[in-house]
Amino acid sequence: xxxxxLENFSLEKISLSGQCFxxxxxxxxxxxxxxFGEYLEMEQYGNEVIFHCSEKQYHQIWYxxxxxxxxxxQYKQFVPSTDSxxxxxxxxxxxxxxxxxxxxxxxxxxxxxxxxNIKRIQYIIELLCQKYGDKKTAQNGTIYYTFPTVQSLQFxxxxxxxNCNLGYRSKYIVKIVNDILQKKFDIDYLKSCNYVQCKxxxxxxxxxxxxVADCVCLFGLHHLNAxxxxxxxxxxLQKHYAQGFPFALYAGYEGVMQQYLxxxxxxxxx
DNA sequence: CGCCAGGGGAGCT
DNA sequence: AGCTCCCCTGGC
Numbered sequence: 001x002x003x004x005x006l007e008n009f010s011l012e013k014i015s016l017s018g019q020c021f022x023x024x025x026x027x028x029x030x031x032x033x034x035x036f037g038e039y040l041e042m043e044q045y046g047n048e049v050i051f052h053c054s055e056k057q058y059h060q061i062w063y064x065x066x067x068x069x070x071x072x073x074q075y076k077q078f079v080p081s082t083d084s085x086x087x088x089x090x091x092x093x094x095x096x097x098x099x100x101x102x103x104x105x106x107x108x109x110x111x112x113x114x115x116x117n118i119k120r121i122q123y124i125i126e127l128l129c130q131k132y133g134d135k136k137t138a139q140n141g142t143i144y145y146t147f148p149t150v151q152s153l154q155f156x157x158x159x160x161x162x163n164c165n166l167g168y169r170s171k172y173i174v175k176i177v178n179d180i181l182q183k184k185f186d187i188d189y190l191k192s193c194n195y196v197q198c199k200x201x202x203x204x205x206x207x208x209x210x211x212v213a214d215c216v217c218l219f220g221l222h223h224l225n226a227x228x229x230x231x232x233x234x235x236x237l238q239k240h241y242a243q244g245f246p247f248a249l250y251a252g253y254e255g256v257m258q259q260y261l262x263x264x265x266x267x268x269x270x
Numbered sequence: 271c272g273c274c275a276g277g278g279g280a281g282c283t
Numbered sequence: 284a285g286c287t288c289c290c291c292t293g294g295c
Contacts, residue, residue, distance in 0.1 A: 018277065114278040120292065121277085167290025172279090209279045230277035262277075 002051040002058045008072040010095025011044045017096050017263050019219045021109055021122045022129075022147070034129075036061055036102060037146045039138040052140070067097045067222075075256050078249050085240045086257065089264035096259055099219060103187050104180075105147045106220030107205070110212045111172050120165075127164040132156070153177045172207025179205065195223035218255040227254040232265045 011031045015023045023033040032041045038061060043050040051058055063069070076090050108128075113121050125147075132148035154177060161170035179185045190201055195217055202213035210229070217226035227247070229237070237245055250257050 110277080113276095115276065115290080116278095117276040117293085119276095162290085165291065168279095168288090169290080207279065211278060215277080228277075231275090232277060266277090 002053065002055060004049045004051070004068075005047050006049050006068070007047060008095055009044075009047075009049060009066070009068075009097065011042055011049065013093060013095045013263065014097065014099070016267065017093075017259060018118050018266070019215075019259070020099055020101060021113075021118070021125045024122075032142075034144050034146065035065060035105075037134070037136070039136070039142055039144045041138075041140065041142075065100050067100055070097070072097055072256070075250075075253055080249075083246075085236075086261070088268075089260045092268055093260040093263040096263060098222065098224060098256060098259060100222050101219050102147070103190060103216065103220040104150060106216045107176070107202070107208070107212075108148075108173065110215040110219075111169055111176070111207050112166065113215070114169065114207075114212065124165055131164065150177055150180050154181055169207065172205075175206040176208075191221065195221075195225050198223060199226070214255075218258070224253040224255045225251070227258045230262075232262055233258060236261050236265050 012025070014020075015025050015031055020033065020035070022035065023031065025031050026041070029045060030041065030043050032039065034040075038053075038057065040062060041052040043052075051062055053062065076087075079086050079090060081087065109121070109125060112124055116124075126145075128148055129145040132152045133145040134152075135143065135145055137143055153173070156174065156177065158170040158174055161173055166173065176185070180187065185201075185205060190198055193201060198217050198221055199210075199213045202208050202216055203210065208216075214226040214228035217223040218228060227233075247254055
Protein backbone atom coordinates (compact mmCIF):
# COMPACT_ATOMS: atom_id res chain seq x y z
CA UNK A 1 0.00 0.00 0.00
CA UNK A 2 1.34 3.39 -1.05
CA UNK A 3 0.18 6.62 0.52
CA UNK A 4 0.80 9.84 -1.41
CA UNK A 5 -0.01 13.51 -1.06
CA LEU A 6 -0.94 14.71 -4.53
CA GLU A 7 -1.95 18.21 -5.59
CA ASN A 8 -3.98 18.63 -8.77
CA PHE A 9 -5.12 15.02 -8.76
CA SER A 10 -8.68 13.73 -8.58
CA LEU A 11 -9.62 10.08 -9.00
CA GLU A 12 -13.26 11.14 -9.12
CA LYS A 13 -12.76 13.42 -12.12
CA ILE A 14 -10.39 11.04 -13.88
CA SER A 15 -12.98 8.27 -13.56
CA LEU A 16 -15.59 10.56 -15.17
CA SER A 17 -13.33 12.07 -17.82
CA GLY A 18 -14.01 9.36 -20.38
CA GLN A 19 -10.42 8.75 -21.42
CA CYS A 20 -10.29 5.28 -19.86
CA PHE A 21 -13.32 3.03 -19.95
CA UNK A 22 -12.06 0.60 -17.31
CA UNK A 23 -11.68 3.16 -14.56
CA UNK A 24 -14.58 2.98 -12.16
CA UNK A 25 -15.88 4.27 -8.89
CA UNK A 26 -16.51 1.49 -6.38
CA UNK A 27 -18.00 3.56 -3.56
CA UNK A 28 -17.49 6.96 -1.94
CA UNK A 29 -13.72 7.70 -2.11
CA UNK A 30 -12.91 4.29 -3.63
CA UNK A 31 -12.01 3.57 -7.24
CA UNK A 32 -10.50 0.80 -9.34
CA UNK A 33 -8.83 0.46 -12.69
CA UNK A 34 -7.67 -2.45 -14.84
CA UNK A 35 -4.66 -1.67 -17.03
CA PHE A 36 -1.59 -3.46 -18.37
CA GLY A 37 -3.03 -6.75 -17.09
CA GLU A 38 -3.23 -5.54 -13.48
CA TYR A 39 -6.09 -4.62 -11.17
CA LEU A 40 -5.62 -1.63 -8.88
CA GLU A 41 -7.82 -0.26 -6.10
CA MET A 42 -7.39 3.29 -4.88
CA GLU A 43 -8.79 5.61 -2.25
CA GLN A 44 -8.72 9.38 -2.07
CA TYR A 45 -9.44 11.71 0.86
CA GLY A 46 -8.64 15.27 -0.14
CA ASN A 47 -5.03 15.37 -1.27
CA GLU A 48 -4.26 11.99 0.24
CA VAL A 49 -4.28 9.18 -2.31
CA ILE A 50 -3.84 5.52 -1.38
CA PHE A 51 -2.75 3.00 -3.99
CA HIS A 52 -3.36 -0.61 -2.96
CA CYS A 53 -0.32 -2.16 -4.56
CA SER A 54 3.32 -2.93 -3.86
CA GLU A 55 5.94 -0.21 -4.07
CA LYS A 56 7.51 -2.10 -6.96
CA GLN A 57 4.29 -2.16 -8.99
CA TYR A 58 3.62 1.47 -8.17
CA HIS A 59 6.93 2.46 -9.73
CA GLN A 60 6.72 -0.02 -12.59
CA ILE A 61 3.20 0.79 -13.73
CA TRP A 62 1.05 3.29 -11.89
CA TYR A 63 3.41 6.23 -11.42
CA UNK A 64 3.73 6.52 -15.17
CA UNK A 65 0.11 5.52 -15.87
CA UNK A 66 -1.13 8.49 -13.83
CA UNK A 67 1.50 10.81 -15.30
CA UNK A 68 2.62 11.73 -11.78
CA UNK A 69 5.92 13.13 -13.02
CA UNK A 70 4.00 15.92 -14.67
CA UNK A 71 2.91 19.06 -12.82
CA UNK A 72 -0.53 19.96 -14.17
CA UNK A 73 -0.61 23.35 -12.46
CA GLN A 74 1.72 24.61 -15.19
CA TYR A 75 -0.97 24.43 -17.87
CA LYS A 76 -3.00 27.35 -16.59
CA GLN A 77 -0.19 29.88 -16.68
CA PHE A 78 -0.81 31.18 -20.21
CA VAL A 79 -4.60 31.24 -20.04
CA PRO A 80 -5.55 34.90 -20.40
CA SER A 81 -7.84 36.17 -17.66
CA THR A 82 -10.11 37.43 -20.45
CA ASP A 83 -10.82 33.81 -21.42
CA SER A 84 -13.36 33.22 -18.69
CA UNK A 85 -14.68 30.01 -20.25
CA UNK A 86 -11.32 28.22 -20.23
CA UNK A 87 -10.51 29.65 -16.82
CA UNK A 88 -13.73 28.15 -15.47
CA UNK A 89 -13.12 24.87 -17.29
CA UNK A 90 -9.64 24.49 -15.77
CA UNK A 91 -10.95 25.25 -12.31
CA UNK A 92 -13.92 22.90 -12.73
CA UNK A 93 -11.72 20.03 -13.96
CA UNK A 94 -8.82 20.61 -11.54
CA UNK A 95 -7.32 17.21 -10.82
CA UNK A 96 -7.71 15.67 -14.26
CA UNK A 97 -4.51 14.22 -15.71
CA UNK A 98 -3.86 12.63 -19.10
CA UNK A 99 -3.33 8.93 -18.46
CA UNK A 100 -0.63 6.89 -20.19
CA UNK A 101 -2.70 4.01 -21.51
CA UNK A 102 -1.81 1.02 -23.65
CA UNK A 103 -1.84 1.91 -27.36
CA UNK A 104 -3.73 -1.16 -28.58
CA UNK A 105 -6.33 -0.67 -25.85
CA UNK A 106 -6.93 2.93 -26.91
CA UNK A 107 -7.21 1.98 -30.60
CA UNK A 108 -9.88 -0.61 -29.90
CA UNK A 109 -11.63 1.46 -27.23
CA UNK A 110 -12.01 4.57 -29.38
CA UNK A 111 -13.13 2.58 -32.42
CA UNK A 112 -15.94 1.39 -30.17
CA UNK A 113 -16.58 4.92 -28.90
CA UNK A 114 -17.85 6.26 -32.22
CA UNK A 115 -21.58 7.12 -32.25
CA UNK A 116 -21.76 5.74 -28.73
CA ASN A 117 -22.10 7.03 -25.18
CA ILE A 118 -19.66 6.48 -22.34
CA LYS A 119 -21.88 4.10 -20.35
CA ARG A 120 -22.45 1.86 -23.33
CA ILE A 121 -18.78 1.97 -24.33
CA GLN A 122 -17.87 0.73 -20.85
CA TYR A 123 -20.44 -2.05 -21.09
CA ILE A 124 -19.25 -3.22 -24.53
CA ILE A 125 -15.60 -3.21 -23.46
CA GLU A 126 -16.47 -5.21 -20.36
CA LEU A 127 -18.20 -7.81 -22.57
CA LEU A 128 -15.13 -7.97 -24.84
CA CYS A 129 -12.80 -8.41 -21.87
CA GLN A 130 -14.92 -11.20 -20.40
CA LYS A 131 -15.08 -13.04 -23.74
CA TYR A 132 -11.55 -12.52 -25.04
CA GLY A 133 -9.44 -11.34 -22.10
CA ASP A 134 -7.71 -13.42 -19.43
CA LYS A 135 -9.51 -14.17 -16.19
CA LYS A 136 -7.34 -13.22 -13.23
CA THR A 137 -7.63 -12.90 -9.47
CA ALA A 138 -6.28 -9.80 -7.73
CA GLN A 139 -4.43 -9.82 -4.37
CA ASN A 140 -7.65 -9.01 -2.53
CA GLY A 141 -9.55 -11.81 -4.28
CA THR A 142 -11.33 -9.69 -6.88
CA ILE A 143 -11.95 -11.55 -10.13
CA TYR A 144 -11.22 -9.43 -13.19
CA TYR A 145 -10.62 -9.77 -16.92
CA THR A 146 -7.69 -8.25 -18.76
CA PHE A 147 -8.11 -6.31 -21.99
CA PRO A 148 -8.02 -8.66 -25.01
CA THR A 149 -4.69 -8.77 -26.85
CA VAL A 150 -4.44 -8.63 -30.64
CA GLN A 151 -3.47 -12.32 -30.55
CA SER A 152 -6.54 -13.28 -28.55
CA LEU A 153 -8.74 -11.77 -31.26
CA GLN A 154 -7.00 -13.37 -34.24
CA PHE A 155 -9.78 -15.82 -35.11
CA UNK A 156 -12.70 -13.60 -34.13
CA UNK A 157 -15.44 -13.10 -36.73
CA UNK A 158 -17.79 -10.22 -37.42
CA UNK A 159 -20.70 -12.35 -36.30
CA UNK A 160 -19.08 -13.11 -32.96
CA UNK A 161 -18.38 -9.45 -32.35
CA UNK A 162 -22.02 -8.59 -33.05
CA ASN A 163 -22.80 -10.51 -29.84
CA CYS A 164 -20.87 -7.81 -27.97
CA ASN A 165 -23.23 -5.18 -29.45
CA LEU A 166 -20.50 -3.74 -31.66
CA GLY A 167 -22.77 -3.17 -34.65
CA TYR A 168 -21.08 -1.79 -37.75
CA ARG A 169 -17.83 -1.38 -35.82
CA SER A 170 -17.30 -5.18 -35.96
CA LYS A 171 -15.87 -5.10 -39.46
CA TYR A 172 -13.38 -2.42 -38.45
CA ILE A 173 -12.07 -4.55 -35.60
CA VAL A 174 -11.71 -7.72 -37.68
CA LYS A 175 -9.77 -5.82 -40.35
CA ILE A 176 -7.52 -3.98 -37.89
CA VAL A 177 -6.66 -7.17 -35.97
CA ASN A 178 -5.71 -8.86 -39.26
CA ASP A 179 -3.66 -5.90 -40.46
CA ILE A 180 -1.66 -5.90 -37.22
CA LEU A 181 -1.11 -9.67 -37.24
CA GLN A 182 -0.03 -9.58 -40.89
CA LYS A 183 2.35 -6.74 -39.99
CA LYS A 184 0.69 -4.31 -42.38
CA PHE A 185 0.46 -2.10 -39.33
CA ASP A 186 3.12 -1.85 -36.64
CA ILE A 187 2.29 -0.49 -33.20
CA ASP A 188 5.95 -0.44 -32.15
CA TYR A 189 6.77 1.76 -35.14
CA LEU A 190 3.91 4.03 -34.07
CA LYS A 191 5.59 4.55 -30.71
CA SER A 192 8.69 5.92 -32.44
CA CYS A 193 6.76 8.53 -34.44
CA ASN A 194 6.02 12.14 -33.65
CA TYR A 195 2.42 13.35 -33.37
CA VAL A 196 1.91 14.27 -37.04
CA GLN A 197 3.34 10.96 -38.29
CA CYS A 198 1.35 9.04 -35.69
CA LYS A 199 -1.92 10.55 -36.80
CA UNK A 200 -1.20 9.82 -40.47
CA UNK A 201 -0.31 6.20 -39.64
CA UNK A 202 -3.35 5.66 -37.44
CA UNK A 203 -5.71 7.02 -40.09
CA UNK A 204 -4.55 4.26 -42.43
CA UNK A 205 -6.49 1.87 -40.19
CA UNK A 206 -9.97 0.93 -41.41
CA UNK A 207 -12.49 2.74 -39.21
CA UNK A 208 -10.05 5.28 -37.82
CA UNK A 209 -10.68 8.91 -38.78
CA UNK A 210 -9.25 12.14 -37.43
CA UNK A 211 -11.06 12.09 -34.12
CA VAL A 212 -10.21 8.53 -33.13
CA ALA A 213 -6.61 8.99 -34.31
CA ASP A 214 -6.28 12.06 -32.10
CA CYS A 215 -7.70 10.20 -29.09
CA VAL A 216 -5.16 7.41 -29.56
CA CYS A 217 -2.37 9.98 -29.92
CA LEU A 218 -3.43 11.76 -26.74
CA PHE A 219 -4.44 8.91 -24.44
CA GLY A 220 -2.30 6.06 -25.79
CA LEU A 221 0.85 7.78 -27.03
CA HIS A 222 0.83 10.82 -24.74
CA HIS A 223 1.14 13.32 -27.55
CA LEU A 224 -0.25 16.19 -25.51
CA ASN A 225 -0.50 18.34 -28.64
CA ALA A 226 -3.26 16.15 -30.10
CA UNK A 227 -6.62 17.96 -29.88
CA UNK A 228 -9.50 15.56 -30.61
CA UNK A 229 -12.58 17.36 -31.97
CA UNK A 230 -15.79 15.52 -31.20
CA UNK A 231 -19.38 16.72 -31.09
CA UNK A 232 -18.92 18.30 -27.64
CA UNK A 233 -15.73 20.16 -28.52
CA UNK A 234 -17.14 21.24 -31.86
CA UNK A 235 -20.12 22.76 -30.06
CA UNK A 236 -17.86 24.48 -27.49
CA LEU A 237 -15.60 25.94 -30.20
CA GLN A 238 -18.58 27.28 -32.14
CA LYS A 239 -20.30 28.75 -29.12
CA HIS A 240 -17.38 30.16 -27.12
CA TYR A 241 -14.59 30.56 -29.67
CA ALA A 242 -16.36 31.80 -32.78
CA GLN A 243 -13.23 33.81 -33.73
CA GLY A 244 -11.09 30.71 -33.34
CA PHE A 245 -9.53 28.90 -30.40
CA PRO A 246 -6.04 30.29 -29.57
CA PHE A 247 -4.14 27.03 -30.13
CA ALA A 248 -0.81 28.86 -30.35
CA LEU A 249 -1.03 29.94 -26.71
CA TYR A 250 -0.99 26.31 -25.62
CA ALA A 251 1.45 24.87 -28.15
CA GLY A 252 2.61 21.44 -27.06
CA TYR A 253 -0.26 20.77 -24.67
CA GLU A 254 -3.41 21.60 -26.65
CA GLY A 255 -4.76 18.19 -25.73
CA VAL A 256 -4.66 18.97 -22.01
CA MET A 257 -6.92 21.95 -22.69
CA GLN A 258 -9.19 19.74 -24.78
CA GLN A 259 -9.72 17.41 -21.83
CA TYR A 260 -10.74 20.25 -19.52
CA LEU A 261 -13.07 21.74 -22.15
CA UNK A 262 -14.60 18.32 -22.76
CA UNK A 263 -15.10 17.56 -19.09
CA UNK A 264 -16.56 21.00 -18.42
CA UNK A 265 -19.01 20.71 -21.29
CA UNK A 266 -20.07 17.22 -20.20
CA UNK A 267 -20.66 17.87 -16.51
CA UNK A 268 -21.13 21.56 -15.70
CA UNK A 269 -24.75 22.52 -15.12
CA UNK A 270 -24.52 26.24 -15.94
C1' DC B 271 -45.41 4.33 -29.93
C1' DG B 272 -41.89 7.29 -32.85
C1' DC B 273 -37.93 10.02 -32.80
C1' DC B 274 -33.30 11.17 -31.86
C1' DA B 275 -28.72 11.53 -30.02
C1' DG B 276 -24.67 9.31 -28.19
C1' DG B 277 -16.76 11.51 -27.77
C1' DG B 278 -17.51 9.17 -36.24
C1' DG B 279 -16.24 7.23 -40.39
C1' DA B 280 -16.76 4.99 -45.01
C1' DG B 281 -18.31 5.43 -49.41
C1' DC B 282 -20.70 7.75 -52.36
C1' DT B 283 -21.53 12.22 -55.36
C1' DA C 284 -17.08 19.61 -49.12
C1' DG C 285 -21.49 17.60 -48.42
C1' DC C 286 -24.47 13.96 -48.12
C1' DT C 287 -26.32 9.18 -46.45
C1' DC C 288 -26.04 5.17 -43.99
C1' DC C 289 -24.01 2.22 -40.68
C1' DC C 290 -25.88 -0.78 -35.37
C1' DC C 291 -27.88 -0.35 -31.10
C1' DT C 292 -29.76 1.46 -26.57
C1' DG C 293 -31.79 4.79 -23.55
C1' DG C 294 -34.42 9.02 -22.87
C1' DC C 295 -38.13 11.90 -24.04
